[in-house]
Every structure is written in C-alpha cells, then in structure tokens.
Amino acid sequence: MRLDPDARFQLDKPLDRDVDLYIGAVCLGKFAAGERNVPLSRLAMHFNHLADHKLTAKTDGGETVFHIDTRDFEKAYRTGDLLTAMQTALGGGKWRIYEIGIKDGSIYADVGFVFPLSIRTPVTVDLLCNGMSGVLLESEYDTHFGRTHWFMPPENVVRHKYRFPFSQVEGWAQFHLRALNGKSSDAAHYRDQWNFTNRDMLAELPDDTRIQRVASAQANRASFLNGGKAAYEVIQALFHRYGSAASKPEIKVLDWGVGCGRVARHFETDSAVQMTGIDIDKDNVGWCSENLTGEYLHVETAPPTPMPNGIFDLVYACSVLSHLKEESIDQWLAEVSRLLRPDGLALLSFHGTSNAVSYLSRRPEELRALMGGELFDADRNNELQGFISDEDYYRQVFSSDSWWHQKFSEFFEVLAIEPAVLSGFQHVAVLRLKP
Ligand SMILES: C[S@@+](CC[C@H](N)C(=O)[O-])C[C@H]1O[C@@H](n2cnc3c(N)ncnc32)[C@H](O)[C@@H]1O
Structure with a gap:
C-alpha cells in the first residue's frame, strides 16, 4: 500500500x-x-x-x-526538504483553551499547544489563571492540533490539563503563560486567553447564524464572546504600545469588517472611544446598528467608502485581509490609508507563513509556491453566500510574511509585525502613514 x-x-x-x-x-x-x-x-x-x-x-x-x-510522500515533501521548511516556519503563539470548568471544587482548564522547534521539549508551562499558578494534572499528544500540525514532532503538540487553587471567578478568567521551560521571553509570544464565567454574559449576543458567518461554522456564542475579548485586548494593547493618539480624550476608531461586533462590542465600556464599524454584510451591520453603541455602515466590496479623509485615530481589521484577493487588498489598503489621521495607527490581521504551513500542510505544491513568494487565494470561502452578490469575492488567503511585509510597505510605514497574536494564529501588522 x-x-x-x-x-x-x-x-x-x-x-x-x-x-x-x-x-x-x-x-x-x-x-x-x-x-x-x-x-x-x-x-x-x-x-x-x-x-x-x-x-x-x-x-x-x-x-x-x-x-x-513511501515514494509519493517522498516526492511531495522531501524534494527541496519541504518538511523541514514547514517545521521551521511554524512560530510560537499557538495555543487554545478547549474547556474550563469546576471539578472537585477547583477551576480546571484543558489546553492545547503547538510549540515551535526553537523551544526545547518536553516543555514545562507556567500557566496562570487570574494571577494564580496552575498544577499540571495530565499531558498527552493533542490529536486536535495534531491533525493540522502533523508535520511537527509529536512532543511539540501537547494537550495539558491544569487545576487552579480556587473555585470562583468574577467576570473574566484570564489565562496567562508566564514562562515556558522557565523562560518568560518564550512565553511572551503567547497572548492571554479569556473565558467568561457567568452565563448572563451570553445574553444579547447575536444568533448562531450571524456568529458563524464571521467566526466559522464551529463557532458558538461562548467562543464568539471569548475570542472577541481576546482580540479586543490585543488591539488595545497594541494601540497603547504603538499609537500616539491612545491617550487622547476622544478617540475615533474604525472596525473595518466589523461583522456582528465580535470585537467592537468590547470597546463599549471605553467612554473615550467613538466607534464606527463597516462591513459588506448588510445583515450583520444592521444587527450592530440595532444592538451596539456607535455608527455602523454597509459598504460595497470595493472602496471608496462614504467617509471623509483622515478621520480615524485607529483603524483595525480582524480577519478581513485573510479573505481578499490581491486586487481587493490593494484597493482597501489605499482606502485605509486615506481614512487614517496623520498620527493614526492601523492594526490589520493576516495569515502569514506560520499559518499557511498549517492550512496547506497536505497541499505540498501550493505550499511550495507560497513559500516561493506567491499569494495563495485559490479557495473560496462560502460563509457569506447569499449575503454578497459576488460569490467569488470572499476567499481563504495566505502568503509568506515577507510577501505581506512588502505589500504593506507599498502603502504604509510598517512599525511591526506581531506574530500569531490574533486568535492564536493571525499576525497583526502595525502600520502608520508614511512620513
Ligand atoms: C472573518 S469575518 C471577521 C469579522 C470581525 N472582524 C470579527 O473579528 O469577528 C470577516 C468580515 O469581513 C467582512 N468583509 C470582507 N471584505 C470586506 C470589505 N472589503 N470591507 C468590509 N468588510 C469586509 C465580512 O463580511 C466579514 O464580516
């Protein structure tokens, strides 16, 4: 065989x-x-x-x-040593909480990780929940992450179960990796994960069909709430770190591709923020207008939008560029730069090399082309079917980090590329207008 x-x-x-x-x-x-x-x-x-x-x-x-x-396998992956390239391309930051709950009177968490080759295995993880260290109860191969990261050594793909020394949390449970193998610098690549602890927090969220249009068919209200909170915290932290407008008394923010407000809703507690959200999905924009604070506009798939030049202190987009063909990327990067204030900041997420090797891990020819400098946009994403007229528009889009860096540089000054900070797998480009 x-x-x-x-x-x-x-x-x-x-x-x-x-x-x-x-x-x-x-x-x-x-x-x-x-x-x-x-x-x-x-x-x-x-x-x-x-x-x-x-x-x-x-x-x-x-x-x-x-x-x-093994001849076919050899031909596909060994020629040019694709397997080694895949392993080395996989960076840090990939982890997710599968479940948290209360067991035997304590909070427990079930967590998956994919560690890059640069981290010595077996890895010890110092995981905190609301500042308190967890005790590792079990460690095993993570079959869930293993399906997409089969090319990584099994000891780098692990599922850990922890117990924490308390049973009650008010509001949010915040999970923080303090150190990997005792090193805090390695853990710094792993963004905090958040989990709601009170079911009342699920009230007034959009229904599942709206949620699944923006966050995949597997999403539900819990993952929508937790993922939105984690993304919001990342956007906030990057804005405060890189944005010169972050301390202004009034901050005009644009959520480009707002969907049904997964991230935007978390800005509502910040009285300094005036939120505008735009999206090509009229139904989701309508939901935001009726249920969230701020101004929400339906826009066409190609700019211009009906907003004046240079009005936003912050433009962010979570998982929008990861769905656009190159022509649309060009048009929209130009539009974002038009809308940004001279001292404004843009934070745009995208699928870089690390995530491309996961997505294309069983498509050696396409992966090889991507690593050679091409954009991968061959797969249609049907999540917006019936909500936009051009069924060819919305895609699954990946390219190498260097491709994206070059693309952003055509329109902006690139201050940083923050790896795998959004949802544990999308990079975020930190951009400002060229001087
Ligand atoms: C994966 S969803 C993410 C939604 C939201 N940013 C979030 O994180 O939940 C991508 C969103 O971008 C929207 N979108 C795609 N292309 C767009 C464009 N050119 N302008 C505005 N929105 C767009 C889609 O309708 C969809 O709501």
Whole structure:
C-alpha cells in the first residue's frame, strides 16, 4: 500500500482486534479494532524509520507487518526538504483553551499547544489563571492540533490539563503563560486567553447564524464572546504600545469588517472611544446598528467608502485581509490609508507563513509556491453566500510574511509585525502613514 501526501493512507482491511502499532522499535500508540485510517501525523514523523523498518501491528496473539510504499510522500515533501521548511516556519503563539470548568471544587482548564522547534521539549508551562499558578494534572499528544500540525514532532503538540487553587471567578478568567521551560521571553509570544464565567454574559449576543458567518461554522456564542475579548485586548494593547493618539480624550476608531461586533462590542465600556464599524454584510451591520453603541455602515466590496479623509485615530481589521484577493487588498489598503489621521495607527490581521504551513500542510505544491513568494487565494470561502452578490469575492488567503511585509510597505510605514497574536494564529501588522 502507498503512503500518499494527502493522508489517504489506509490499511487494506480493518484490523480485527485492538493493536499497538510500531515502526521499528517506536510505538505509535494504540490502534482500535475496526479502524482503517492510521493518523498520518504519527507516520510522517517517523518517516525515515518507516522506509527502513516497516509498520508493525502487535497484539498478544502475534504480529502483522505492513509494507508501505513511501515514494509519493517522498516526492511531495522531501524534494527541496519541504518538511523541514514547514517545521521551521511554524512560530510560537499557538495555543487554545478547549474547556474550563469546576471539578472537585477547583477551576480546571484543558489546553492545547503547538510549540515551535526553537523551544526545547518536553516543555514545562507556567500557566496562570487570574494571577494564580496552575498544577499540571495530565499531558498527552493533542490529536486536535495534531491533525493540522502533523508535520511537527509529536512532543511539540501537547494537550495539558491544569487545576487552579480556587473555585470562583468574577467576570473574566484570564489565562496567562508566564514562562515556558522557565523562560518568560518564550512565553511572551503567547497572548492571554479569556473565558467568561457567568452565563448572563451570553445574553444579547447575536444568533448562531450571524456568529458563524464571521467566526466559522464551529463557532458558538461562548467562543464568539471569548475570542472577541481576546482580540479586543490585543488591539488595545497594541494601540497603547504603538499609537500616539491612545491617550487622547476622544478617540475615533474604525472596525473595518466589523461583522456582528465580535470585537467592537468590547470597546463599549471605553467612554473615550467613538466607534464606527463597516462591513459588506448588510445583515450583520444592521444587527450592530440595532444592538451596539456607535455608527455602523454597509459598504460595497470595493472602496471608496462614504467617509471623509483622515478621520480615524485607529483603524483595525480582524480577519478581513485573510479573505481578499490581491486586487481587493490593494484597493482597501489605499482606502485605509486615506481614512487614517496623520498620527493614526492601523492594526490589520493576516495569515502569514506560520499559518499557511498549517492550512496547506497536505497541499505540498501550493505550499511550495507560497513559500516561493506567491499569494495563495485559490479557495473560496462560502460563509457569506447569499449575503454578497459576488460569490467569488470572499476567499481563504495566505502568503509568506515577507510577501505581506512588502505589500504593506507599498502603502504604509510598517512599525511591526506581531506574530500569531490574533486568535492564536493571525499576525497583526502595525502600520502608520508614511512620513
Ligand atoms: C472573518 S469575518 C471577521 C469579522 C470581525 N472582524 C470579527 O473579528 O469577528 C470577516 C468580515 O469581513 C467582512 N468583509 C470582507 N471584505 C470586506 C470589505 N472589503 N470591507 C468590509 N468588510 C469586509 C465580512 O463580511 C466579514 O464580516
């Protein structure tokens, strides 16, 4: 049988009992009776052994040896050493909270990480919840992150369960990585995650269909609220760090691609902020107008917008450039620069190299082209179907960090690219007008 680069590896027939799978002396773990798909992540990481030692299923009752032809896989990933390039491209910052709750009288958290190669494994993580250190209860391979990060060594893809020494939190639970392997500088790449603790906070959120149009089909009100809070904290922190207008008594803010206010709603407590939100999705803009403070406008897919030049202190866009073809990117970067005040700041998120290797991890030819300097915009995103007329407009868009840097430099002075700060995977470009 063949191991092909699209991970369609299957045993010829399902096994009739639970087995332990080995490549040479390396145990890949248990494999359940009746299953036929072997996780490519486990096989790929032991690629060299696989070619030499074969795949073996062992039970008390004996041993079955599978001979696997690795030629397609070799051709796709080994030529030009794509696997190594993928591993080294994956930066820090990827982590997510799967669940928090109260168990045996204490707060517990179930958390996934993908650590870059630069961090020595096994990794010790000093995780705090509202300032208090957690105790690590369990650590295992994270099969969820493993599906998209199969190319990383398994010891870098981990799921940790923690217990914290208290059972009550008011408002928000804030999860903060203080140190990795004792080093705070490595942990600094990991943005805080937030979790609401009171179900009343879910009241007055948009319904699921509106939420899923902006935050994927898997999103729900809880992830919408938590993710929006985390993004808001990032935008605030970057504005205060880089923006010269942050201390003004009145700050005019534009949320470009506001959706149904996932991020904008968190600015409502800041009385200095005058919020404007724009979006091509008329229905979501209408929801914002009826339910949030500020001015919300429907705009066309191509600028200009009906707003005067140079009026915003801050323009931010969460996950908008990550959906536009190059022609639209050019048009909208020009429009953002038109709308920005001379001392204003733009914070625009995008999918850079680190996230491209995850998204295209099983599409070697397209990934190779992207790493060679091309923009990837081949995949349509259908989330706005029925809400915008041009069904070809909205895409899944990725490129290398250097491609984006070059693109932003055509319109702005690039103050920084903050890696993986938005949702744990989108970079944010920190931009101001050229002098
Ligand atoms: C992934 S959603 C993110 C929404 C919101 N920023 C958030 O973080 O929840 C992208 C949003 O950008 C909007 N959008 C796409 N292209 C746009 C454009 N050219 N101008 C304004 N909004 C746009 C979409 O309608 C959608 O609401």
